[in-house]
Amino acid sequence: xxxxxxxxxxxxxxxxxxxxxxxxxxxxxxxxxxxxxxxxxxxxxxxxxxxxxxxxxxxxxxxxxxxxxxxxxxxxxxxxxxxxxxxxxxxxxxxxxxxxxxxxxxxxxxxxxxxxxxxxxxxxxxxxxxxxxxxxxxxxxxxxxxxxxxxxxxxxxxxxxxxxxxxxxxxxxxxxxxxxxxxxxxxxxxxxxxxxxxxxxxxxxxxxxxxx
Numbered sequence: 232x233x234x235x236x237x238x239x240x241x242x243x244x245x246x247x248x249x250x251x252x253x254x255x256x257x258x259x260x261x262x263x264x265x266x267x268x269x270x271x272x273x274x275x276x277x278x279x280x281x282x283x284x285x286x287x288x289x290x291x292x293x294x295x296x297x298x299x300x301x302x303x304x305x306x307x308x309x310x311x312x313x314x315x316x317x318x319x320x321x322x323x324x325x326x327x328x329x330x331x332x333x334x335x336x337x338x339x340x341x342x343x344x345x346x347x348x349x350x351x352x353x354x355x356x357x358x359x360x361x362x363x364x365x366x367x368x369x370x371x372x373x374x375x376x377x378x379x380x381x382x383x384x385x386x387x388x389x390x391x392x393x394x395x396x397x398x399x400x401x402x403x404x405x406x407x408x409x410x411x412x413x414x415x416x417x418x419x420x421x422x423x424x425x426x427x428x429x430x431x432x433x434x435x436x437x438x439x440x441x442x443x
Contacts, residue, residue, distance in 0.1 A: 261289045295331065298368030303383035306361045310352040310388070320392070320430070322346040323359045324438050332403050333370035341399025341415070344438045347384050348391035348424055359384075373397055373418050381420035392423030394434045 256264075262285035266276040274281060322344065329340040345359045366379045381395040396419045404414060424430050 258289060261292075262286060265289065296368055296370070298365050301365045301368075303362055303365050303379075304387055306358055306365055307354050307383065307387040309358075310354050312352045314349060314351070314353055317349070317353075320346045320348045320394075320425075320434070321353065321356075322434070322437055323356055326360045326363050328363045328367045328397075328399075330367040330369070330371045330373075330376060330399075332401060333372060335403040336370065337401070337403040339371075339373065339399045339401040339403070339416075341397065343380070343398075344394075344396040344434075345380065345384070346394040346425070346434055346437075347388060348393075350389060350391055352388070354388060373399055373401075373416055377418040377420045381422050385422045390423065392421070392425040392430065394422070394425040394431070395420045396435075396438055 265285035265288045269276040269281055269284065276282075276285070323346075324342075324344040326343040326345065327340075328343055329338055331338055343363050345363070362380055362383060366376050366383075377395050377397050381393045384390065384393040384395075396417065398415055398417050400415055421431055421434075425434060
């Protein structure tokens, strides 16, 4: 059986890009803020249908933004050294995710494709999917999300290369503003050997499913 190994401990908030921690309001303060917003849009926070909404909203926030309480370094911490003679890249494609943009706090969602070229050890495939959620479950921009995932893989696993591609639809563009439903945004980040055009071409071909 493969034996998992643990790399040296790394900072918990590796490449989080977060601002210095600010004092966290109490649950009561957070719920009060929701009541204020309900009144601001013109509804009555005291009516029966909205009476429990602040509590529900804050509970939903704790789930939707759970990534602030998780660490990329810990997710990628357990690796396996039994690789045989494998020296190609590992790709996990079509990882579904949802996040919320930091500009309007509206959802964006889609699929992520993640690849890396291992050196001496591999990480469990489910960990790459979990890594997406660590960063997606925060207020985000798609560009930063793409970069953070690639940088975490590069820093923790020390591979020969890492590649991340994210395709998503932003509701701040489809449900408001220009209201262009169905438009998609694509971002990529290539590191190490994936900066070479040949490797990028192979990655993109496999992501697009050529040869399926």
